[in-house]
Amino acid sequence: MKTILAETSRVPFAKEVENIVMTTPVIDIHTHLYDPAFKQLLLWGIDDLLVYHYLVAESFRYLDIAYEKFWSLPKTSQADLIWQALFIDHSPISEACRGVLTTLHALGLDVKRRDLPALRQWFAGQTVENYLDRCMDLAGLSKIYMTNSPFDDLERPVWEKGFKRDDRFAAGLRIDPLLLAWPETAPLLVRWGYHVEAGTPPQKTFDEVRRFLADWTRKINAQYLMVSLPPDFEFPARNITTQLIEKALLPHCREHGLPFALMPGVKRAVNPQLRLAGDGQGLTNLQALQNLCAGFPENKFMATVLARENQHELCVLARKFRNLHIFGCWWFTNIPLLIDEITRLRVELLGLSFTPQHSDARVLDQVIYKWQHSRRVIARVLVEKYSELAQAGWHASTVEIERDVKDLFGGAFESFCQS
Numbered sequence: 001m002k003t004i005l006a007e008t009s010r011v012p013f014a015k016e017v018e019n020i021v022m023t024t025p026v027i028d029i030h031t032h033l034y035d036p037a038f039k040q041l042l043l044w045g046i047d048d049l050l051v052y053h054y055l056v057a058e059s060f061r062y063l064d065i066a067y068e069k070f071w072s073l074p075k076t077s078q079a080d081l082i083w084q085a086l087f088i089d090h091s092p093i094s095e096a097c098r099g100v101l102t103t104l105h106a107l108g109l110d111v112k113r114r115d116l117p118a119l120r121q122w123f124a125g126q127t128v129e130n131y132l133d134r135c136m137d138l139a140g141l142s143k144i145y146m147t148n149s150p151f152d153d154l155e156r157p158v159w160e161k162g163f164k165r166d167d168r169f170a171a172g173l174r175i176d177p178l179l180l181a182w183p184e185t186a187p188l189l190v191r192w193g194y195h196v197e198a199g200t201p202p203q204k205t206f207d208e209v210r211r212f213l214a215d216w217t218r219k220i221n222a223q224y225l226m227v228s229l230p231p232d233f234e235f236p237a238r239n240i241t242t243q244l245i246e247k248a249l250l251p252h253c254r255e256h257g258l259p260f261a262l263m264p265g266v267k268r269a270v271n272p273q274l275r276l277a278g279d280g281q282g283l284t285n286l287q288a289l290q291n292l293c294a295g296f297p298e299n300k301f302m303a304t305v306l307a308r309e310n311q312h313e314l315c316v317l318a319r320k321f322r323n324l325h326i327f328g329c330w331w332f333t334n335i336p337l338l339i340d341e342i343t344r345l346r347v348e349l350l351g352l353s354f355t356p357q358h359s360d361a362r363v364l365d366q367v368i369y370k371w372q373h374s375r376r377v378i379a380r381v382l383v384e385k386y387s388e389l390a391q392a393g394w395h396a397s398t399v400e401i402e403r404d405v406k407d408l409f410g411g412a413f414e415s416f417c418q419s
């Protein structure tokens with residue numbers, strides 16, 4: 001690796017490629033951030049950075065406090081424990097810890113003082129409006145896709161009441177409970193006026209689910225529908241999940257021209273005591289995705305997979321199906337080692353027709369580190385690829401490199417959505 005880096009940094013246009021990758025605006029196509037109109041749902045600041053579930057999981061490698069005791073503490077006390085365990089008692093070299101430091105450093109804060117109260121004081125002086133501009137600017141973001149769930153009791157009332165939207169935020173309609181917990185979700189739909197009660201003929205039930213999806217697609221102006229799935233997801237299969245997909249979701253997506261984004265590979269609550277930090281991952285049988293892409297050529301699918309071992313198979317699937325757009329290095333794969341490997345794999349098999357990264361940020365400030373770190377890795381891969389072309393006598397012009405990077409950073413995704 002050292003040799004490759006040394007060689008590529010001598011390439012005459014390496015600086016130019018790096019500069020383009022570091023400065024091209026990005027469309028962040030999947031986050032858990034909110035339009036500021038959602039008030040407290042948009043998390044930001046040092047305490048939320050520290051209690052991020054990635055850091056909670058890591059801190060319990062060192063903490064010996066009972067899980068329930070930890071959860072009973074106020075957020076600042078949880079953050080104190082995490083800071084002490086992950087930043088003071090040990091050097092913060094994991095990707096998620098390093099991310100906190102990259103973020104603070106980019107904001108101009110002095111991290112080497114290791115002074116948590118001083119950091120808190122600085123954040124107390126910020127206002128969300130200015131801070132949002134600052135974070136988007138430092139991350140180089142032009143647009144942020146939210147994860148919007150009608151099943152979220154804090155989020156739903158805000159949509160129902162209505163608000164003036166910030167046009168930098170786009171909506172993704174998230175439907176996990178609909179597809180994965182039908183027995184609990186059906187009564188909710190009934191309560192909201194959709195006729196899916198027991199005894200309703202199946203076709204009428206699916207029509208009513210479509211009416212629900214259409215109402216929410218319109219209400220939030222959804223740009224795609226999204227679900228995360230367990231590794232054992234199968235399609236086709238004899239169960240309600242696959243029936244809802246085939247008879248309600250896919251017809252809805254076709255009618256509205258919207259992609260259906262699947263995120264397979266998550267094992268929810270492997271350790272429930274860790275709450276949000278307790279999810280794991282597993283290998284998915286991607287035959288299900290192949291069956292969807294092949295069986296429904298009029299539908300558009302997006303996919304990111306959690307297992308490293310699924311990445312190659314996913315790339316090969318994308319080569320076979322142009323109705324599949326693959327994206328992001330999701331969650332446990334969002335570490336430099338795997339971003340490098342997965343981006344290389346994708347470039348070598350797919351050229352530029354994919355979206356290498358999304359941030360999955362849950363705390364606004366995280367977009368700074370997630371994008372700075374990923375941009376550096378993507379730049380390294382691209383410098384190498386353009387220099388290999390140069391060795392073959394093909395010199396990419398500045399305009400061509402800018403075009404390519406724009407595609408990787410949201411252009412290819414938008415074209416796919418519009419196709």
Ligand code: FIX
Nearest residue numbers: 032228263276330331360362
């Ligand atoms: O399902 C998802 O969208 C996941 O990204 C999250 O549930 C997960 O908790 C996360 O934050 C990963 O980065």
Ligand code: ZN
Nearest residue numbers: 030031032360
């Ligand atoms: Zn997510």
